[in-house]
Amino acid sequence: MQYCRQKWAVFLLGLVTTLCFSEPALPLNDIQVRSVNAYTTDVKLIFDDAPQVRYFILDNPFRFVVDINNGDLKIPIHADVFNGTLINALRKGAQPNQVLRLVFELKGNVDARKIMADSKTVVFELTEKIKGKSPEKKTELRASEPQKVAPSLPTRAEPMPTKNQNPTVTKRPPQGSRKVVVVVDAGHGGKDPGASGSRGSKEKNVVLAIAQDLSADINTTPGMRAVMTRNGDYYLTLRQRLQKAREANGDIFIAIHADAFDNIQSHGASVYALSLKGVSSEAARWLAAKENYSELGGVDLSDKNDMLRSVLIDLSQTATISASLRLGDSILAQMGLFTPLHHTAVEQAGFVVLKSPDIPSVLVETGFLSNSSEELKLRNAQYQEKVAQAILKGVIKYFYGQPPEGTWIAEKVKGQQKEA
Numbered sequence: 001m002q003y004c005r006q007k008w009a010v011f012l013l014g015l016v017t018t019l020c021f022s023e024p025a026l027p028l029n030d031i032q033v034r035s036v037n038a039y040t041t042d043v044k045l046i047f048d049d050a051p052q053v054r055y056f057i058l059d060n061p062f063r064f065v066v067d068i069n070n071g072d073l074k075i076p077i078h079a080d081v082f083n084g085t086l087i088n089a090l091r092k093g094a095q096p097n098q099v100l101r102l103v104f105e106l107k108g109n110v111d112a113r114k115i116m117a118d119s120k121t122v123v124f125e126l127t128e129k130i131k132g133k134s135p136e137k138k139t140e141l142r143a144s145e146p147q148k149v150a151p152s153l154p155t156r157a158e159p160m161p162t163k164n165q166n167p168t169v170t171k172r173p174p175q176g177s178r179k180v181v182v183v184v185d186a187g188h189g190g191k192d193p194g195a196s197g198s199r200g201s202k203e204k205n206v207v208l209a210i211a212q213d214l215s216a217d218i219n220t221t222p223g224m225r226a227v228m229t230r231n232g233d234y235y236l237t238l239r240q241r242l243q244k245a246r247e248a249n250g251d252i253f254i255a256i257h258a259d260a261f262d263n264i265q266s267h268g269a270s271v272y273a274l275s276l277k278g279v280s281s282e283a284a285r286w287l288a289a290k291e292n293y294s295e296l297g298g299v300d301l302s303d304k305n306d307m308l309r310s311v312l313i314d315l316s317q318t319a320t321i322s323a324s325l326r327l328g329d330s331i332l333a334q335m336g337l338f339t340p341l342h343h344t345a346v347e348q349a350g351f352v353v354l355k356s357p358d359i360p361s362v363l364v365e366t367g368f369l370s371n372s373s374e375e376l377k378l379r380n381a382q383y384q385e386k387v388a389q390a391i392l393k394g395v396i397k398y399f400y401g402q403p404p405e406g407t408w409i410a411e412k413v414k415g416q417q418k419e420a
Contacts, residue, residue, distance in 0.1 A: 057232035071100030190235030195260030223408030268342030331394030
């Protein structure tokens with residue numbers, strides 16, 4: 001009898017705990033799908049309150065997946081809403097930990113990005129991948145893009161360092177008020193999970209979530225545009241990531257990673273730039289591959305002799321590493337405001353993804369998955385957004401310190417200098 005009372009007491013305690021501490025379901029009130037043009041579709045999700053969402057692309061067949069923490073979809077979805085869009089159908093399912101999963105079945109391969117997120121609404125843009133078409137030209141056809149107000153930042157432009165006062169290779173000639181392009185590289189993916197934590201976290205998933213947050217924040221910042229090297233769970237070689245950055249005409253490249261080490265007490269964030277050891281090997285590669293690397297920062301190298309090519313590559317790499325260190329310093333300073341730092345200064349290493357001679361590049365180690373407390377933080381959606389915001393603030397400060405010519409930010413800085 002006493003045993004039965006104890007069992008009932010445990011049962012009632014569990015029931016009360018569940019009723020008291022389970023979060024109420026967040027209703028998804030509407031899903032609106034709109035065809036922007038022949039190769040762009042918008043998906044708008046409307047909630048009662050601010051949602052926590054994650055999204056990614058799957059292939060074989062192609063699907064756009066949105067996971068909503070504690071989401072609840074009760075409205076019927078009619079197939080005719082997808083007519084004339086990149087979507088064939090929608091199905092839903094329940095995932096562990098009270099996650100609602102929406103699976104949009106696609107008509108082909110697409111890129112996905114979050115272009116707006118406010119207190120009750122999330123909007124995704126799906127853009128069809130078409131061979132021979134430039135993603136930049138596709139997005140220009142949108143009528144408008146929602147924007148955040150950029151924070152007030154220093155307006156003094158710092159000159160790029162030169163070697164023996166020789167002119168450096170410029171990124172591009174002025175082309176009007178274009179947006180700066182930030183290439184965001186979520187490390188690992190697919191068959192390469194990266195580091196793992198004791199709670200089952202995989203680096204490839206954690207860094208993809210942070211990269212998606214960062215890209216969404218960049219795309220709602222005036223004068224900036226994000227390009228992701230991967231936006232789903234698939235594998236890319238390091239050279240493919242570099243190539244994507246060049247194809248996107250990236251102004252900067254940011255690789256997102258999470259660390260692991262045998263010592264489970266190791267903790268803190270780090271930022272890396274290319275080391276001098278990585279320079280000579282990449283310069284030799286560029287010199288040898290005249291066809292594959294015939295253009296450097298807007299300068300045609302195909303008609304230059306090896307001596308001149310070598311000088312131009314050396315000048316560009318020297319300036320790029322210097323710019324990378326400034327970018328890294330700016331990001332590290334912002335990261336240090338809310339998380340411990342594993343290294344208090346930007347470290348340098350020969351990472352392949354940092355080897356573009358004309359694109360300032362940094363690798364951000366967001367923390368240690370091998371440290372249980374940091375793993376918990378890196379799994380948390382709010383913390384992931386906090387990391388993304390810190391990186392964004394560092395990027396903004398860097399660009400306002402040395403804005404690329406012909407960009408919206410350069411025009412903004414010039415205007416502020418005239419007013420001063």
